[in-house]
Amino acid sequence: MCMILNRNSQIVATEPPKPVQYAISALQRDKKAVFTETGMPGGDIVLAKDSDLPPECFCLQVHEDRLMLTAADALGFVYGLFEISRRFLGVQPFWFWNDQKFIQTDGVTVPQNFTYESKPARVRYRGWFVNDETLISHWKVERRSEMPFVMVFETLLRLGGNLVIPGTGKNGHRYHDLAADMGLIITHHHAEPLGAEMFVQAYPELEPKFSLYPEKFRALWQQAIDRQKNTPTVWNIGFRGQGDKPFWEDDPQYDTPEKRGALISSLIREQYDLVKHSDPHAVCCTNLYGETMELYQQGCLDLPDEVIKIWADNGFGKMVSRRQGNSNPRVKALPPQGDTGAHGLYYHASFYDLQAASHITMLPNSTEFVCEELTNALRHGVDDYWLINCSNVKPHAYLLDYIAQLWQNGTADPEGHCIAYAQAYYGKANALPVAKCLAGYADHAVSYGEHPDDHAGDQFYNHVPRMLITQFLRDRTQPSEDLNWLCDRPALSGQAAWCGEKFREAMQNYEQYLRQCEATAATLTGAARTLFQDTLLMQAQLYTFWAEGGEDVCAALEAGFVGDWKHCFYQAGRAKNAYTAANAAMRNREHGKWIDFYANECQTDVKQSAQLCGYLMSFARTMGEGPHFYEWMREFNDSEADRRVMLILNTDNHPDDDTLWRLMEQHWGQ
Known part of the structure; x- marks a missing residue:
């Protein structure tokens, strides 16, 4: 005999704490989405405490006509409730972000002998940093600005996460209590030790120097400890500058590694003592990031x-x-073998570097590569703390799902996960072709350097052309120092030529990938097709447009270097159109709840790429036909007979740049 779960099944819990209350309400919502109304009774889900279970673990067992969920603590119950949702109702962790369509039924049967007991996660503290969240921070769901963050935290819990930095800057403070109420342990941005208010925000009129105002810094730290003392927290301690930079940029008296290390060490010890005084059992961490890692290894x-x-x-x-x-010293960022101390990692599914990283598209490196890096970290004892930069979640769902399997189990087959992910969200019949597109994404990424991780993401195709244009407008006789990390050449023309080759390579790669994705999309129907268009197909389109735009920028500059301002103008217009089309491709995938999701796309900032191409058009036009601006209009707009008669310079308003470009396109376009 089997028990039945249906819409009439009750969830029985005695005085559940806030995190369990939320998980119960989420399961109730899932029941309504999956189960149709029925007159049949359903077996109840009964929550009961079992202190013998390990922390954060749970046991599911059918007892008579009830599904018993036992756990030792709140997170154990939360994970158990979401496991019921996944296992029996089919609700996947990224149901919200991937618009999962539920298969409705009047109920599901659970075998009478069913038992499942979870195991402790491979990584003790594991979760996300909601960083560079410029899309979800300006987007509302159900007209509620906090709802995207609720869904971020719920997804993290469904993946077995227990740790979060709930946002960057003010968002971290704004959603602190929400994340804690849902059961997540709070930790802090490496630029905001202890989660304290930044000195420059608290005292905007003062210089942010510890040497001048030590007591004011200490007061901010103590206020942060007092504010969070009743919240489960992994306390991040350290000392950096005001923002994501070294503190000595604001206080240059610390001009040697020894002086810098001595101050950071003393302040970390002081913060540690403050935290331990408030809570002797508190857990503390510190980031060996950027300049701090160099000091540690020295x-x-x-x-x-x-x-x-x-x-x-x-x-x-x-x-x-x-x-x-x-500067790219590529110092190994792992503890030495045999170091038995506590170690964690901060890892980027999304990154913002204004050079070559990916923020609105997937990481351009494969899950096989990620698997090797993270399992190698585990071999080095890095298993106490994993914090993953999840950014705006939706573009990075595939990789975030994969990493969650690693933090849970310590291992995950990339190929098997790829197929399972495709099946979970696109359907069993579509799993293989979609999985090939998921894997093919990294295969088509362009390498810009000598290292296996040097693959170009969305910022490469936007920030690099903007660097080239900016230097061309500023002083085209000198190379762009901003591009020395990529192509250190003695002349800007050489840098533009090098970049042009990379963009042409990308055009070939992504035209192939786009054809693959278009062919796959043609085989899909319904929700699977829409999701594929929103994710992989859109990203293939974006890279195709960006590669075209980047190549056109380089062609425009090539013409400009030799004074061919008409072709410089024309190619810059082609680039502007490509970036404008890329922005439209993103905005066209806003539908339903996703309306305005990309409205604040301001870090890769495709709109700005188009705008800068417009500046280049205006510059080329000024150089080529200024100051009177009639020659090109006559050449491309007037008939042959009218061009040969010069009675008056112009008889109509001067066309704007876009109108003039369209006249050129009629003559030169293919």
């Missing part, structure tokens, strides 16, 4: 033994130090 930092040391990837998935400007 032996200039002295850290308390219990502090979790957090190592970071370079933003492209490789566990080495990140590139900063033109």
